[in-house]
Amino acid sequence: MPLSSVSSLVLRHHSPRSLPPTSNRPPPHLGLLLPPFARSRAFDCQQLAAAATDDMAAAAAAAASPPTLLEHMGQAGGAADLTVLVAHIQSACKRIAALVASPGNAELSRAKAAGGAGVAAGRDAPKPLDELSNDIILSSLKSSGKVAVLASEENDLPIWITDDGPYVVVTDPLDGSRNIEVSIPTGTIFGIYNRLVELDHLPLEERAQLNSLQSGTHLVAAGYVLYSSATILCISFGAGTHAFTLDWSTGEFILTHPSLQIPPRGQIYSVNDARYFDWPEGLRKYIDTIRQGKGQHPKKYSARYVCSLVADFHRTLIYGGVAMNPRDHLRLVYEANPLSFLAEQAGGRGSDGKNRILSIQPVKLHQRLPLFLGSTEDMLELESYGDVQQKVNPGYEV
Numbered sequence: 001m002p003l004s005s006v007s008s009l010v011l012r013h014h015s016p017r018s019l020p021p022t023s024n025r026p027p028p029h030l031g032l033l034l035p036p037f038a039r040s041r042a043f044d045c046q047q048l049a050a051a052a053t054d055d056m057a058a059a060a061a062a063a064a065s066p067p068t069l070l071e072h073m074g075q076a077g078g079a080a081d082l083t084v085l086v087a088h089i090q091s092a093c094k095r096i097a098a099l100v101a102s103p104g105n106a107e108l109s110r111a112k113a114a115g116g117a118g119v120a121a122g123r124d125a126p127k128p129l130d131e132l133s134n135d136i137i138l139s140s141l142k143s144s145g146k147v148a149v150l151a152s153e154e155n156d157l158p159i160w161i162t163d164d165g166p167y168v169v170v171t172d173p174l175d176g177s178r179n180i181e182v183s184i185p186t187g188t189i190f191g192i193y194n195r196l197v198e199l200d201h202l203p204l205e206e207r208a209q210l211n212s213l214q215s216g217t218h219l220v221a222a223g224y225v226l227y228s229s230a231t232i233l234c235i236s237f238g239a240g241t242h243a244f245t246l247d248w249s250t251g252e253f254i255l256t257h258p259s260l261q262i263p264p265r266g267q268i269y270s271v272n273d274a275r276y277f278d279w280p281e282g283l284r285k286y287i288d289t290i291r292q293g294k295g296q297h298p299k300k301y302s303a304r305y306v307c308s309l310v311a312d313f314h315r316t317l318i319y320g321g322v323a324m325n326p327r328d329h330l331r332l333v334y335e336a337n338p339l340s341f342l343a344e345q346a347g348g349r350g351s352d353g354k355n356r357i358l359s360i361q362p363v364k365l366h367q368r369l370p371l372f373l374g375s376t377e378d379m380l381e382l383e384s385y386g387d388v389q390q391k392v393n394p395g396y397e398v
């Protein structure tokens with residue numbers, strides 16, 4: 001079938017959002033015209049059509065298109081089990097992306113979750129969207145068949161899924177959910193460890209806890225998904241940090257930021273500075289100094305604070321600088337470890353103001369700590385002020 005007939009057939013059944021101009025590119029990839037999740041079929045069609053019309057340019061363009069997340073894992077020789085697991089995580093996150101963008105969720109975000117009344121000490125009361133996102137991830141991990149245990153910020157205890165699952169997943173299913181009502185970006189954070197087979201003889205509850213309390217140095221992979229103007233999945237398997245952008249017309253995460261490197265120094269600091277008067281002297285001095293351009297970098301820094309960890313971290317990864325929450329608020333297992341792993345794999349640092357995050361042995365599942373992430377030179381300068389952890393934590397209303 002000639003290429004023109006394939007295109008018009010597809011167009012008749014699916015009218016895509018308007019595509020960006022393609023003046024200096026070959027005709028749009030046929031995959032962009034097909035319904036979600038059908039990119040591989042589009043790829044086959046394009047190959048057939050190109051062969052039929054002997055259109056070598058189209059075939060070359062198809063071969064040169066950036067890989068999807070799963071293609072990237074295949075090219076990198078990723079373990080088959082891990083690829084299956086990541087495929088399930090990405091499909092859960094596509095559902096969460098649709099959920100946070102759906103009408104009616106502003107109202108949902110104001111409501112209290114059904115199970116919210118009885119949350120254990122140290123955990124915040126979840127919102128319905130937190131619980132829905134948690135359910136989506138749990139059911140996806142169950143159906144992957146690859147996960148022994150899931151530890152989620154939304155559950156008091158880890159959930160044992162299957163005895164022979166090779167992996168342990170830790171997650172904050174929907175970080176920043178307090179922002180949903182005003183459509184500010186949110187995110188999912190996850191970390192993947194190997195199941196510790198040497199603990200298989202222990203009682204289930206103990207086994208689940210100990211598997212979930214592995215130190216960040218043992219992460220096999222970690223990532224986040226940012227739900228913003230673009231939906232971006234950023235992941236590291238321990239060999240660089242790579243980000244993939246969701247192409248809504250095909251349902252595929254496409255490699256858009258290979259081998260991300262945090263600039264060694266940025267010019268942005270990110271913190272809730274309404275807390276200035278609760279900060280220790282060292283942190284106040286550091287921020288005062290860089291604001292005035294009197295630090296090691298002779299430029300005045302700018303402030304940016306979304307108050308949504310994934311968004312603040314994503315910006316820091318790309319522009320550099322430091323993103324911090326100096327009080328005991330963010331969680332070591334679900335947030336600090338995965339994001340520090342990504343930061344280090346991109347050439348940056350993650351610390352609690354004194355110690356490397358990945359080297360801290362978690363002792364409690366919902367353990368909180370101060371978190372500083374960012375460019376190596378900025379982080380070293382910050383840490384040189386010594387006294388940067390906020391000990392006063394009165395509990396803020398907003």
Ligand SMILES: O=P(O)(O)OC[C@H]1O[C@](O)(COP(=O)(O)O)[C@@H](O)[C@@H]1O
Pocket residue numbers: 124175176177178272307308309310312325329396398
């Ligand atoms: O109130 P603070 O100290 O500015 O904390 C804001 C931080 O809390 C978070 O909302 C996470 O807290 P929750 O997990 O309780 O939602 C982050 O997204 C954000 O970076």
